[in-house]
Amino acid sequence: MSKILVHVATAEGKIKRSSLEVLSYCRKLADDNSLGLEVAVLDIDPARYADTLNNYGPDKIYTIKHPIFNNHLSSPVIDALSALVDKSAPRLVAFASTESTKEVMGALAARHSAAAIPDVASFTINGKTVETERPVMAAKVLSKTSSSSDLVFVSVRSGSYDVAEKPGSAAVEEVAFDFDEGGLKSILKEVISSAGDKVDLSEAEVVVAAGRGIKDEEGRKLIEDLADTLGAAVGASRAVTESGLFPATLQIGQTGKVVSPQLYFAIGISGAIQHVAGMANSKVIVAINKDPDAPIFQYATYGLVGDLFKILPLLTEQIKQVKAD
Amino acid sequence: MAKNSFNTDDALQFESMLNEDDRMIMETARDYAQSKLEPRACEGNQDEIFDPAIPKEMADLNLLGAVIPEEYGGIGASYTAYGLIAREIERVDSSYRSFLSVQSSLVMHPINQFGTEEQKRKYLPKLATAELIGCFGLTEPDHGSDPGSMVTTATKTSGGWVLNGAKMWITNSPIADIAIVWAKAKNAGSDDGKIMGFIVEKDYDGFSAPTTHNKMSLRASHTGELIFEDVFVPEENVFPEIRGLKGPFTCLNSARYGIAWGSVGAAENCYHRARQYVMERKQFGYPLAANQLIQTKLANMLTDITQMQLLAWRLGNLKDQGKDHPSMTSLAKRNNCGKALDIARVARDMLGGNGITGEYRVIHHMVNLESVNTYEGTYDIHGLILGRDITGIQAFTPRGNDMPAPNGAARKQPEAAASN
């Protein structure tokens, strides 16, 4: 039986939500097309995820255990995934579209002479063909891209599918991985985490994002207060990362991170299409902006037209009360 | 894709007729204007700030005096390229374009055209790098459209000339290191009464350049006066050969050409902003753009802009081939500034209350264009220049209503605004 192989990304002992979204959808896709569903995990200790993964009904779990996977480095990841692709021999390999995936996908596809369709908003299988839709031209339009290749790699934008459990009891097969660390032509020297990385933006359930309307340190403090109260990650539009008020690592948008939280606050953000491309998959969007015609209100579930410097302190206070109750 | 496209920014595709050099120069000017000038424009206008870093930024990209030959610090660019630069800078603010026009057309151009080899070597490279900033003094408090009646004098003395008088509405004057000044020769033998050109340095004794305050237009550009109280100018700072109004008019002609292009940029920006606004702004449940009144306004704007673009482009072509005539420039300056002002006013109206605020920038262009339509030959004066060309009859002075001159002498026929 032909199969779908899902790569599951992990970070600090947790499976990434975006990977669970892909896994949930692929279970359904596999059922609809009478395909097998297998999972690939690379981790310093992959066995710890078996129970969680079995909540999503894979038919088999392949793992590779190695300390090098504690951090991301492309060449061992490519070697290991390649070994698992050979082992599983799927027709479709699906990833969450993380920065790590983006780095390895081209090389991996080239190595397997496979088709690669990155960063899709949706995908499906139609007979021999994998059909996808993906944003292009600065996210202004969706391109319908398909492939009838024997092997197709897709990566999926976070928030494109819902997480849905389907309990199962797949066996775990640990695959041996020979790896000559001394022969590496690339070395990971260090990972620098900035303060803004304390909550992983692309995985966060709640995001508070700042735009040009946040003029200064005072505004930034209001953003941070609200985020702290909500336990939210802080994000920013390109305009304010360029101004230096927020670090570039927090940039949300077509050229920055793609986020899909349950709750997204767009504060002082006008809603340029390139920003919207990075957050339109959020479940609930709250926009606060003094310009009633700001395009962000076209996307907002709830829009507040007014002065954020007045609104934010009130909002933070009320949320504090709710959380205390 | 549809076989042929209709570009609502460039309806008759004039940009596709530009050669590669000119198009690349346009891109540089556009990138610079949009990334570096646009962020400063609103505040600059509000608070009357001309950021002193701007001349150097423009110079670093070789935008100042681009048509001047390489040996004097320019790059020998085409007139078309110069026009395209003006268009891109004025898309942001006529004030910035005014600075550039004065430095390039009214200071570097006359030195290159009329100056001695020594003058060219001394001043042009430093003007190109913005180490020196220049201004141009022709207009006087009582003599605007009629510069031939100027009263500033240059009296011949030993080793040079002594200037007396005052010039007004001088862009860049408060920040200028040198001024190109036009004055009537006295005590000068055969040159007596003729207009001559002088390069005046700011530290010459008796020379001052006070700022003009309370401008409601071109607020981000410096404007002032030039006052000469027995200012001695050495012989080496006189343009040796040029005499009469031909000198200043040659400069104005070059600057007016740039203005004809610049006003295209301002108009395009107003049209662009109005179009975006009416597409987004909803009233009565529909975008404003769904209304017939709005659509015809946009159609008129695009039609006018297309004509302005083609006029400027063709004039640039003729200049590059050396086939231009000053009246062509009058026609283009008059048409493009007048149309740009109309477009700005209509755009202001289309933006409703928001059109009043600085952030939307159309009112900024609108008040700027009031100046642009007036300076370097008003709309009406250029009409009279064209009228004279058409009919052969000058109409600068009223006929049949001749008034006695103050001294009782018969009033002579003026050498009017554009005897070129």
Add this chain to the structure above:
Amino acid sequence: MKLSVCIKQVPDVSAPISIKDGTLSQDSDRMVLDAYSASAVEEALVLTEKHGGEVQVVLVGPEKAKETIRKALAMGAASGVHIQVDDISGLDSSAFAEILAAWHKKSEYDAILTGKQSQDTDAGLTGGMLAWSLELPFAANAVGLEFENGSFIVKRQGDSGQEMVELKAPCLITCSNDMNDPRIPSLKGIMQSKRKPVETVTPADLGVDIASLSSDSKTERTGFKEVPGREPGKKFEGEAEEMVSNLMNLLENEAKVL
């Protein structure tokens, strides 16, 4: 040091786009240097200004794309290579990678720089595919780049922080537009660029059969569609206190996200 920068010409994505019968229609046919490519060129120029050496740009595209090469030369690159392909519409990332690999197999370089993706397709595959073909160590999404003791030190934006990766030369780096602010070419640079050498080659010269690359393409674009909009929401204007209490009520009771 010799740096080879792969650049791309793309439609101006800031111009209005509409879809007619599943195909893209752009008001403006303006073609520009891809912004990510521009960042790669800028970074290469900064590196060679610091460490000596020169920058060569390589572009796959039609005759019209020469202007984009000139832009990179005007920025300061020393020379250009134009791999002329008149119709690139049938080429996917792997086809671009194959053509670029064929060129680089015959040329010398300490590093290849590319954009992390291109503005038109946003795919981000070509760099990795090219590195694979040339068997080069590589890093993607670089936001910083240094050169020390024969190695390139890449700071790349990863999922949880910035990863400092050391790559032994020769290597390949794909550049983020957050890396720098590409310089605007001066008019002097534009005029000088005319005198800089641009070598034009065809894929056939490199032993690549373009027709079969197109027909063997593993992916196919079947059309375009509009990005679906979101359902209209609720918008409040008025006093801050009232708006905030309305919002709290909705977040708690309607959306149930608090």
